[in-house]
Amino acid sequence: MSTTAIALEQEHHHHERPRGWQRWLFSTNHKDIGTLYLIFAFTMLFLGGASAMVVRAELFMPGLQLVDPDLYNNLITNHALIMIFGAVMPAAAGMANWMIPLMIGAPDMALPRMNNLSFWLLPAAATLMILSFVVPFFPGGGSQINTGWTLYPPLSLQVGMSMDFLIFSLHLLGISSVLASINIIVTLLNMRAPGMTLLKMPIFCWAWLVTAFLLILVIPVLAGGITMLLFDRHFGTSFFTAAGGGDPVLFQHLFWFFGHPEVYILLLPAFGILAHIIPAFARKPLFGYKVIVGAILGIAAIGMLVWAHHQYTIGMSLAAVTYFMIGTILISIPVGLIVFCYIATMWRGSMTFEVPMLFAVAILIMFTFGGLSGIMLAVVPADMQYHDSMFVVAHFHYVLLPGALFGLYAGVFYWLPKWTGHRYDERLGRLFFWFNVIGFNVTFFPQHFLGLAGMPRRIADYNAMFAEFNMVSSVGAFVFGLSHLLLLYIVVKTVRGGVRADDKAWDGATGLEWQLPSPPPFHSWTKAPELA
């Protein structure tokens, strides 16, 4: 057989569609890996949600009902880490995997085998994270993790072996994120269709390009910090132990240098999704494309320089806190520009309100509200009062749920017809939207009042004066939590069948992805598309 014939045969085998479990375990196909990410994220959403339900059940009334304080703190730690690293980041990565090659006219991600590795590190990391939660319940398992997701020493130095499970889990999650980011950057920089310059790239791709760079720059800092923590725990170093000449506050700086940009890592992909949904349902081109690109870059740049606004109470110099306060307030400018551009896109548009657009409008209102309480928290003297109160819990849930999670829901409803080839049930979708949004607001709005009245966060019990608002908040949380069963039903129903979706599922949708069939063939864009 000639060399050419062998090459052709290998090419043929390479393009065969694998079947059964091998299709998923050894997959190098961006759509299959995207689906795996989304299934994983959905599973973790339910796990993280279940821990939140137990927390809200405990807080339903004063006193200790269901869990002891250690388990309560173990639950809030796990809830945060699972939601951030297990649900939101993998869901956004799943959408990136699915949509980026379709949007830029690439046949697949640039490094398909590395793509497989970045996903399959996740189940291993999730297992370690779940073990960190359950290990203390076994004989000799040590104490529970009661630090919250910030893992501050000296408390994290005193926790039992479950902290080591958590540190290794975070290492694996970090490696997975960095590998996925490298893949996304290389794909976006090297694999765009001819004629698609950077400034013609869809905003979702821009958002992910910036997010991926942020991840590469900040995840290693977290990895450094938790490795130092591990050394302090087991190898006699004193990076963070005051008795050995170390400084526990150093860990806070390391953590928040990762932790604050992490907020934008969660938000930016969802912002990118809105830039596709709003023009599609307003039936108008996106207003201010270049302004949005500039604002995304601005958010990333300023976002990396304001980490210590989470640490106002540690006793920094006046000059330092003033710098962090002004820097933090400055971020509202690029964020405000993006919100302005989205509202201007809607202005005088022929709008219809299908589920993705309902979420988009709700996000703009609720995220802006969360941003405003963020400005309150940025002001140093005010933050001295709000710090570590339920007001902070209300604030970051108003930012992260609308800003990240609802943006991902909007993306799911927007792209579900493309992914599955079926239209979702619009009536059920709207029902989910209303239960979800009302449940969310009933849960978190009262927490502003609780915080301002002095209820601290991360404590299982509270004064009887906080009982009413906590009861309302818990009822809202149960509605919010249960609404996700409806989401699960809608997604499963759509995957299994339904009305056929057109290639271009939405009237006003634009972009290369809508030129492909719904669902796209196993190998999409085998020939680079022509750009209009």
Place this chain on the structure above:
Amino acid sequence: MDENLRRRNRRLAWLLGAVAVVVALLSAGFWMRIAEAIS
């Protein structure tokens, strides 16, 4: 995928990976100094 593109992809991936490793190694020392200066 064309071999040239494959090589370019790999080169950029290694470069970005190296950036991540350097950031991890530098972070400890650098942030220790910053923390001392502003705490």
